Amino acid sequence: MKNKRKFSKSHxxxxxxxxxxxxxxxxxxxxxxxxxxxxxxxxxxxxxxSSFFFSSPSKIAETIGEMFRSGELIYHSKITLYETLIGFAxxxxxxxxxxxxxxxxxxxxxxxxxxxxxxxSLPKIALGPIxxxxxxxxxxxxxxxxxxxxxxxxIMNIMNSFVGCDKQLIALSKSLGANxxxxxxxxxxxxxxxxxxxxxxxxxxxxxxxAIMGEYLVSKAGLGYLLIYGGQVFNLxxxxxxxxxxxxxxCVMYFAVALFExxxxxxxxx
Amino acid sequence: MNELVEIxxxxxxxxxxxxxxxxxxxxxxxxxxxxxxxxxxxxxxGKTTILSIIAGLLKASSGSVMVAKKTPNPKxxxxxxxxxxxxxxxxxxxxxxxYFGLEIKHLNTKERKDYALFLAEKYGLKDFLKKxxxxxxxxxxxxxxxxxxLALKPELLLLDEPFxxxxxxxxxxxxxxxxxxxxxxxxxxxxxxxxxxxxISMADRIVVxxxxxxxxxxxxxxxxxxxxxxxxxxxxxxAKKLFDIIWQEIQNEKxxxx
Numbered sequence: 243m244k245n246k247r248k249f250s251k252s253h254x255x256x257x258x259x260x261x262x263x264x265x266x267x268x269x270x271x272x273x274x275x276x277x278x279x280x281x282x283x284x285x286x287x288x289x290x291x292s293s294f295f296f297s298s299p300s301k302i303a304e305t306i307g308e309m310f311r312s313g314e315l316i317y318h319s320k321i322t323l324y325e326t327l328i329g330f331a332x333x334x335x336x337x338x339x340x341x342x343x344x345x346x347x348x349x350x351x352x353x354x355x356x357x358x359x360x361x362x363s364l365p366k367i368a369l370g371p372i373x374x375x376x377x378x379x380x381x382x383x384x385x386x387x388x389x390x391x392x393x394x395x396x397i398m399n400i401m402n403s404f405v406g407c408d409k410q411l412i413a414l415s416k417s418l419g420a421n422x423x424x425x426x427x428x429x430x431x432x433x434x435x436x437x438x439x440x441x442x443x444x445x446x447x448x449x450x451x452x453a454i455m456g457e458y459l460v461s462k463a464g465l466g467y468l469l470i471y472g473g474q475v476f477n478l479x480x481x482x483x484x485x486x487x488x489x490x491x492x493c494v495m496y497f498a499v500a501l502f503e504x505x506x507x508x509x510x511x512x
Numbered sequence: 513m514n515e516l517v518e519i520x521x522x523x524x525x526x527x528x529x530x531x532x533x534x535x536x537x538x539x540x541x542x543x544x545x546x547x548x549x550x551x552x553x554x555x556x557x558g559k560t561t562i563l564s565i566i567a568g569l570l571k572a573s574s575g576s577v578m579v580a581k582k583t584p585n586p587k588x589x590x591x592x593x594x595x596x597x598x599x600x601x602x603x604x605x606x607x608x609x610x611y612f613g614l615e616i617k618h619l620n621t622k623e624r625k626d627y628a629l630f631l632a633e634k635y636g637l638k639d640f641l642k643k644x645x646x647x648x649x650x651x652x653x654x655x656x657x658x659x660x661x662l663a664l665k666p667e668l669l670l671l672d673e674p675f676x677x678x679x680x681x682x683x684x685x686x687x688x689x690x691x692x693x694x695x696x697x698x699x700x701x702x703x704x705x706x707x708x709x710x711x712i713s714m715a716d717r718i719v720v721x722x723x724x725x726x727x728x729x730x731x732x733x734x735x736x737x738x739x740x741x742x743x744x745x746x747x748x749x750x751a752k753k754l755f756d757i758i759w760q761e762i763q764n765e766k767x768x769x770x
Contacts, residue, residue: 414599419587
């Protein structure tokens with residue numbers, strides 16, 4: 243309520259209804275989570291389902307505590323987080339620049355289009371063996387796998403958004419004598435902001451996929467390594483724990499992007 | 513009389529993969545300073561093409577077009593182009609939309625911005641400067657577009673059916689309003705329109721084009737007293753007679769096509 247105007251009673255009723263609904267939604271979300279955890283805990287406690295195969299919330303919490311004390315939690319999370327973030331940043335950055343170049347040059351865009359389409363439909367995991375040979379069995383290979391998975395989608399999404407800008411707005415800018423860089427920074431970029439943020443959100447998910455997939459292939463450490471290792475020694479408790487940690491990290495990264503979106507909107511919407 | 517626009521033997525041919533279309537053929541037209549010209553004609557006769565060439569967005573295939581004795585170039589600050597759609601940027605508020613042209617032309621000095629704000633205030637947009645385009649009505653948005661154009665102080669206004677996207681009521685109001693602004697600011701204007709009445713009510717001279725390839729079929733002078741508003745002009749007998757003549761001319765063109 244920026245201006246302290248008096249509103250009618252019906253407006254306050256409306257606000258009240260709105261808030262009640264909001265609270266109700268949040269409450270239901272929490273109840274579902276708690277109920278799920280509780281059910282899981284009880285079912286495994288009384289061995290209705292096997293706690294060996296399904297682990298249990300308390301066991302997972304215990305394992306997280308143990309791993310935290312031994313430093314393993316930080317160690318493995320750090321490695322995977324590092325790979326994901328580097329992969330995400332490089333792929334998004336280069337993807338953005340390539341999208342810009344392809345928007346700028348109609349010739350290049352038409353030349354490269356079929357290559358992009360083929361690269362996009364190729365399952366990147368198929369390149370695993372080549373990547374290992376080129377980059378060795380270490381972080382480099384994992385980051386490369388991550389970049390490979392993220393970059394093509396980034397290029398295609400952002401380029402399509404750039405190219406899809408309203409032709410009439412471009413005509414207006416041209417009638418004002420705008421050059422291509424002015425058109426890009428004053429028109430194309432703010433116009434594509436929504437799509438860019440949407441691409442970033444997709445990239446969060448994809449870069450985690452890339453990093454974990456890379457770790458499945460080659461790693462000696464990281465959350466993906468823990469998942470594979472846990473699976474191989476039938477320590478499902480470790481597998482579940484790693485999954486939970488992954489969930490939390492991916493969530494944090496997603497919210498960071500959402501925050502970025504808010505800041506950008508503030509900057510451009512005035 | 514000093515001439516602002518001189519079009520001599522203008523031809524324009526559109527090239528595409530499987531055809532070649534002559535859009536304009538042998539157009540000759542001279543427009544003096546502070547004159548208001550309307551161009552009417554059947555659909556697809558190249559009305560908008562003429563505007564694009566005068567604005568320097570399209571190059572003539574042959575013949576010459578001079579605006580203030582120069583070949584048109586959008587980088588020069590001579591023409592202000594107003595489109596059918598207001599083309600306001602949805603992420604900018606009204607004030608920043610008004611500055612858009614100034615920014616592109618690197619003219620966003622305090623003085624120019626103040627002039628833009630002065631126009632906005634003068635033409636009733638003062639209370640809406642911080643609002644976004646989506647919060648304004650169609651008529652107001654088109655007025656913002658006009659002020660964005662006028663802020664650049666162009667010599668020549670190119671109006672490409674600026675009223676056609678509006679409802680009838682708003683159209684008549686805005687017609688009067690924009691006519692008033694153009695006369696007060698002493699601008700030259702070329703209006704492209706489908707609406708014969710609109711052309712009669714605003715223009716000093718009306719150019720009727722033939723169907724494709726567009727050539728000049730006739731030029732009518734309206735000769736209304738300068739004090740009359742477009743709305744008053746619409747109601748005169750002279751306007752009705754002129755309407756019948758131009759209507760018939762365009763109708764004949766359409767039949768020729770079939």
